[in-house]
Amino acid sequence: MADIFDVIADGTRRDILRLLLDRSNVGERGTSVSHIVHELGTSQPTVSKHLKVLREAHLVTVREEGQHRYYSLSSEPLDEVDDWLVPFLGDDAAAAAGVPVLTDSAAHAAEVVGRAAASAKYAVANALKKLPGR
Structure with a gap:
């Protein structure tokens, strides 16, 4: 597993974590990749790459519903x-x-x-x- 400091050193990953935190604070049970792409104004492949790093570091969890994936913050x-x-x-x-x-x-x-x-x-x-x- 990557060092947690290396993982959060990237600004895009910090932006994703902040977005997921904000969404969880208003009661959302997960945020779709398309919503993250829209909110950050970043390409889908870039967001997916960063979500993979965050997943491997156990900073996010993913819930699958059909072909959709919903990400949630895991702050431990x-x-x-x-x-x-x-x-x-x-x-x-x-x-x-x-x-x-x-x-x-x-x-x-x-x-x-x-x-x-x-x-x-x-x-x-x-x-x-x-x-x-x-």
């Missing part, structure tokens, strides 16, 4: 970007972004819990992959 892979970015925000910027500022002991406890949760998520995901029929 962006958690890695968020985790990387938060330390650069500083206490003031973090507080402005709604991230609570923690004491040193609370921050350490949060880090320990976060690492444990990430390890558990990884273990469960790998166990599920090994189940028959997956």
Whole structure:
């Protein structure tokens, strides 16, 4: 799988992600390729190429209905970007972004819990992959 930072480095892919986010915020269950092409003013082959990259990075999901495909945002892979970015925000910027500022002991406890949760998520995901029929 491509590095998430490489995937979102492309402006067209960021535009697609923003469009899908905006559409999901108004209750849309998916956005057609033709709608994306129309909104971005980009060619269908270009949009399809970028959607493939986003699909492979698990940033979008696709639902097929007949010959039509509807894409939706799947923002979980962006958690890695968020985790990387938060330390650069500083206490003031973090507080402005709604991230609570923690004491040193609370921050350490949060880090320990976060690492444990990430390890558990990884273990469960790998166990599920090994189940028959997956």
